[in-house]
Amino acid sequence: MSEAVHVASVLWRRSLNEVLRVRGALLPATIAPVIFLLGMTGQFGRLTGLEGFPTDSYLSWIVPLSCLQGAGFAGAATGANLARDIEQGLFDRLLVAPVPRAVLVIGPILGGITRCLVPATVVLLVGLALGAELPGGALGLLALYFASAAFCAIAALWGVFMAVTFRTQQAGPLMQQGVFMAVFLSTAYTPESLLRGWLEDFAHFNPVTQVLELARQATVSGIEPSLAHTLPGLAALAGLGLFFGALALYGLRRMGH
Amino acid sequence: MTRDPAREGRVVLALGRRALSVQFRRAQLLMPTFVLPLMLLAVIASGTSAARGLREFPDVASYLGFVVPGTIIQGALLAGLTSGTALAGDIEGGFFDRLLAAPVNRTSLVLGRLAGTLGLALLQSTLFLAIAWIFGARYPGGAGAVLATIALAAITAVAIGGVASAIALRTGSLSLMQSIFPFVFVLLFMAPAFFPRELLVPVLRDAAVYNPLTYVVEAVRGLLQAEPALGDPLAGVVAAVGLALATVALATLALKDRLRRL
Numbered sequence: 013m014s015e016a017v018h019v020a021s022v023l024w025r026r027s028l029n030e031v032l033r034v035r036g037a038l039l040p041a042t043i044a045p046v047i048f049l050l051g052m053t054g055q056f057g058r059l060t061g062l063e064g065f066p067t068d069s070y071l072s073w074i075v076p077l078s079c080l081q082g083a084g085f086a087g088a089a090t091g092a093n094l095a096r097d098i099e100q101g102l103f104d105r106l107l108v109a110p111v112p113r114a115v116l117v118i119g120p121i122l123g124g125i126t127r128c129l130v131p132a133t134v135v136l137l138v139g140l141a142l143g144a145e146l147p148g149g150a151l152g153l154l155a156l157y158f159a160s161a162a163f164c165a166i167a168a169l170w171g172v173f174m175a176v177t178f179r180t181q182q183a184g185p186l187m188q189q190g191v192f193m194a195v196f197l198s199t200a201y202t203p204e205s206l207l208r209g210w211l212e213d214f215a216h217f218n219p220v221t222q223v224l225e226l227a228r229q230a231t232v233s234g235i236e237p238s239l240a241h242t243l244p245g246l247a248a249l250a251g252l253g254l255f256f257g258a259l260a261l262y263g264l265r266r267m268g269h
Numbered sequence: 270m271t272r273d274p275a276r277e278g279r280v281v282l283a284l285g286r287r288a289l290s291v292q293f294r295r296a297q298l299l300m301p302t303f304v305l306p307l308m309l310l311a312v313i314a315s316g317t318s319a320a321r322g323l324r325e326f327p328d329v330a331s332y333l334g335f336v337v338p339g340t341i342i343q344g345a346l347l348a349g350l351t352s353g354t355a356l357a358g359d360i361e362g363g364f365f366d367r368l369l370a371a372p373v374n375r376t377s378l379v380l381g382r383l384a385g386t387l388g389l390a391l392l393q394s395t396l397f398l399a400i401a402w403i404f405g406a407r408y409p410g411g412a413g414a415v416l417a418t419i420a421l422a423a424i425t426a427v428a429i430g431g432v433a434s435a436i437a438l439r440t441g442s443l444s445l446m447q448s449i450f451p452f453v454f455v456l457l458f459m460a461p462a463f464f465p466r467e468l469l470v471p472v473l474r475d476a477a478v479y480n481p482l483t484y485v486v487e488a489v490r491g492l493l494q495a496e497p498a499l500g501d502p503l504a505g506v507v508a509a510v511g512l513a514l515a516t517v518a519l520a521t522l523a524l525k526d527r528l529r530r531l
Contacts, residue, residue, distance in 0.1 A: 044451035051458025054473035058464070062319050185300045193308060201316035211315030 016115045023119025024126075030093065031127055041089060042131040045082035046138050049074055053142075056201055064205045066234025067145070075139035076156055076227035077200050080220070082131025083164035084191035090124035091171015092184040099180060104268075113264040121168040128164035132157065144231055151237040152230030155245075159227035162249045163220075167191045169256035176263035194220050219248035277377045284368075284381020289388045292355060301450070302347040303393060307400060310340040313463050314404075325467055329494055333406040337397065338489035339462030341418060342482055344393045345426040346453045352386040352426075353433020353446050360441040375528065379438075379520045383430045390426030394419045414492040417502065421492075424509040425485050429453075431516025438523035460486050465499075484508035 031038055049071075057070040067073055094117065097103040106116050136156070140146065148155065171187045178186075197214050198221040199207065207215055215221050226245025229237045292299055310333075318332040329335045359365040368378055398415055402408070408415055437446055460482040461469055469477060477483045488505020491497055 040448045040451055044454075047451050047454050047458070051454055054458055054470045055462065055464045056317055056320070057470040058323060058325075058468045059317060059320055062322055189300065189304060189308070192305070196308070196312040196316075200312065202319060206319040207316060208318045209315045211312065 016111050019109065019111050019115050020118040020122065023116065024122040025119075027090070027093065027120045027123025028126060030123075038127065038130050041082060041085050041127075042134050044085065045078040045131050045135050048081060049078040049135055049139060050142075052077075052201070059202055059206075062202070062206055064203065066203060067232045069143065069145055069233075071139055071142055071144040072231040072233070073228070075136060075144045075231045076159070076224060077195065078135045078139070079132040079156060079160045080163050080224065080227060081191070081195050082135055083128035083160035084167040084195060085188060086128035086131060087121075087124045087164035087167025087169075088171045088184075088187040088191050089127070090120045090168035091173075091175045091187045092181060094120060094172055095175040095179065095181045095183055098175060107268060113267070114261060117172050117260065117264065121165055121172070124168040125161050125164050128160060129157070132160040139231070145233060146231060147233045148230040148235075148237045155237060155242060156227045156230035159223050159245060159249070162253070163223055166249065166252045166256050169253070169260045172260040173256065173263045176260070176267050194218070198224055200224070219252055222248035223252075277374050280373045280377045281381045281384050284378065285384025285388060288352065288355060288382055288385025292351065292385065292389060299351070302344065302351050302389070303396070306340045306343040306347065306397065309343065310336065310397070310401065311404075313339070317463070320464065320468075323468065325465070327465055327496070327499060329496075329499075330407045330409055331405055333401055333404060334408060334493060335490065336463045337401040337406050338418075338486050338493065339457070340397050340401070341394050341422045341489055342425060342460070342462060342486045343453075343457050344397055345390050345422045346429050346457060346482075348386055348390045348393055348426040349429025349431075350433050350446075350450065350453050351389070352382055352430040353437040354443065355385075356382050356434050357437040357441060357443040357446040360437065361443050369528070369531075375524055376521050379431075379434060379517065379524055382434055383427050383517065383520075386426050386430035387423050390423040391419060393426075394422035408493045410492045410495040414495065417492050418489045421485055421489055421505055421509050424506075424513050425482070428481075428509060428512035428516050429456075431513065431518075431520045434520040435516065435523040438520065438527050441527075456480065456482055459483075462486050481508040481512045 052074050053071045059065060060068045060070050060073070094103065097106075103116070107113065109116070146152065170190055174183045174187050174190075177183075197211065198218045199215050204212065204215060204221070222244040225235060225241050226249075228235045229241050235241055313336055314333045320326055321332055327335075356365070359368075365378075369375070398406075398408070398418065433446065436449070440446075459473065459476050459480045461477055462482075466474055466477055466483065466487070484501070484504040485508050487500025488502045488508075489500065491500030492502050
């Protein structure tokens, strides 16, 4: 057990070194959600004038979305890095280590979660500086960070599955676009009551809608911190974690066979 | 070196064909160019269509038809950026150095790459317009407007390809080109890509005046919707052609500068 913890911790530190030693490694992953935050607010800010919109600050509505987006991309990068290790032969050597295969990806996933705190925090600070509200207080912030970290872990599990399935860095865009679709096919731009057409149904059943509601307790005045807004998000995260965790384990087990 | 326009034309065409075929063989390069704009179109068309309920929103035949110009311009931006990324790949891989040794005009090397971008944008914008039409977008402007839209998108892609090529030639770095991907969205969001200019937040509305893409996207909207109040086609043509000329000149200068440094 302690050996497994040690291996996971070493691989965690290794994945953090990739950020600390490569100058600007976090820049694209941080800047992209900030650009989306500013761009979406600029384009669609007037949507808050529609009846049924829970807040009059569109920035407050979009900040949690951009936090999840940044966290998701940081998670997907875990998969891209693993694909690189597989391509370069490093992962083959790790596979012969006397530890369960799952332990080999726990470290990089923890690294992804640690990294995701940077874009989530930058997005939040930019949003607050530009006038986003924080009516949820400390509890809301806790919900926002928990949702971001857990969503990053799920994106990382998805990335791991893709990496061990395709075993090439060329699968990187697929990993990112999976995250992109999951986030945007939800109540990304407007609440469910204002969605139209197929997206209305899709967003209703997309678990990320619940995760967004969990995160929006921090910044959206109409979604106050409460169990009713928290439990569905936690359930969605647990379900997604189990599903993508099982997929990643299945992919890892198949490696080398 | 003697300048034989016919021969240089053949060089540009051959390089353009190569650029296109390389891009179609590397699906990972094309995924963002083709899939991302369509995904964003699908999400925006359904996610924000309630905006038609806003008092100031123009009366249009279909919301999808109103936002599709944003997708066309996004595609053009990504197609242009892709050409810079591919050029940086050629520089890193050494292929571009071998091209430099060929007895052809250096400007043709830049134009050849941009010819590939032009071809890519033509295919891409045709596909986007067709898919949007299948899903309910209507173009009251007719076939002429559709053709003009495709042409404007292709010129815009060449313009962005010029900037991307200039950066690629200056830096020769593939990883840098890949990391400027998010900045494409700055240009897009600083134009009334998906919403009328009057409904943008004030800061963006003021900034949009200075963004050439504003006039291109509005021109496309005006053309497709056959509604001059939505955009002036002439302003769009002037903006796209002017930008293309300026950035192609920039790329040519970057190539000359690169040659001096070799």
